[in-house]
Amino acid sequence: MIENALPTIRQRVVQLYSNLTATHCLLCGAIDKGSCLCVACINQLPKLENSCPRCASPVSHNLLCGSCLQHPPEQNSSVSLFVYASPIDRLIADFKYHDMLFLSHFFAEQMVEQLKYRPLPQLLIPIPLHPRRLRERGYNQSLELAKQLSKQLSIAVCSKSLIRIKDSQPQTSLPYKEREKNIQRAFKVVNTMLPTHIALIDDVLTTGHTANSAAKTLRQAGVINIEVWTIARTIRQD
Ligand SMILES: [Zn+2]
Ligand SMILES: [Zn+2]
Numbered sequence: 001m002i003e004n005a006l007p008t009i010r011q012r013v014v015q016l017y018s019n020l021t022a023t024h025c026l027l028c029g030a031i032d033k034g035s036c037l038c039v040a041c042i043n044q045l046p047k048l049e050n051s052c053p054r055c056a057s058p059v060s061h062n063l064l065c066g067s068c069l070q071h072p073p074e075q076n077s078s079v080s081l082f083v084y085a086s087p088i089d090r091l092i093a094d095f096k097y098h099d100m101l102f103l104s105h106f107f108a109e110q111m112v113e114q115l116k117y118r119p120l121p122q123l124l125i126p127i128p129l130h131p132r133r134l135r136e137r138g139y140n141q142s143l144e145l146a147k148q149l150s151k152q153l154s155i156a157v158c159s160k161s162l163i164r165i166k167d168s169q170p171q172t173s174l175p176y177k178e179r180e181k182n183i184q185r186a187f188k189v190v191n192t193m194l195p196t197h198i199a200l201i202d203d204v205l206t207t208g209h210t211a212n213s214a215a216k217t218l219r220q221a222g223v224i225n226i227e228v229w230t231i232a233r234t235i236r237q238d
Helices: 009-021 039-043 066-070 088-097 103-115 131-137 141-153 176-183 209-220
Strands: 077-083 123-126 162-164 187-189 197-205 225-233
Touching: 077 103, 088 103, 088 141, 088 197, 088 225, 103 141, 103 225, 123 141, 141 197, 162 209, 176 209, 187 209, 197 209, 209 225
Parallel strands: 077 225, 123 197, 197 225
Antiparallel strands: 162 187
16 A cells, blocks of 8 residues: 555655654754653643634633534544644644654654543544645655554554545645535545544644544444544634
8 A cells, every 4th residue: 555655765864864863852952862852842832721622622611612512513522732833833844744754753642641531432544645645745644643643542543444535635725715615525435344433633623624524424434433633723813
């Protein structure tokens, strides 16, 4: 399968370099043992405090937000660790576009702290990329994150159950209003033996249209409890 393709030489060099320099904090350069960020920088990351349990939007008391009360999304719950703001946005861009795959370990480690007290799903499913985008990028960041979460939480991961059948434009290149249409019917389930409780894994939850579309496809395939786990949540300004 394409997802299991060997890493490119460029990715290997970046990985090797990152292993050598992993004792220096990526943000402030301080020497730190065993992590890519020092404790002081980790403590200053923009944590998402109270959030809507269904869509992870910031709310004051961990209750359902107004939007979910009126138009609940397909997923039953959402967990997002950070607000998509500096310096998380930069770290995610490095992870996603600049081959810094070692960040998947760090992000998973941070997410696990929040996830380990919840009833855990039976399977992790990364949001898939279309094969053309996967060829361009060389890896799927959501799968890399899911693999790390799988290791740390001892939950199976499957990247072959849900595939992307529509080569839609990147959601970030479109105005908010056009994103829902762009991602409709973009996914297909190819494994009908799915468990009843799964978590979809992605890097950022923005409008939620991608997760919603994927969750809808899984729901139609019989999955009952669908969670969406992301590193960061975009806070809509408009
Ligand atoms: Zn630091
Ligand atoms: Zn909500």
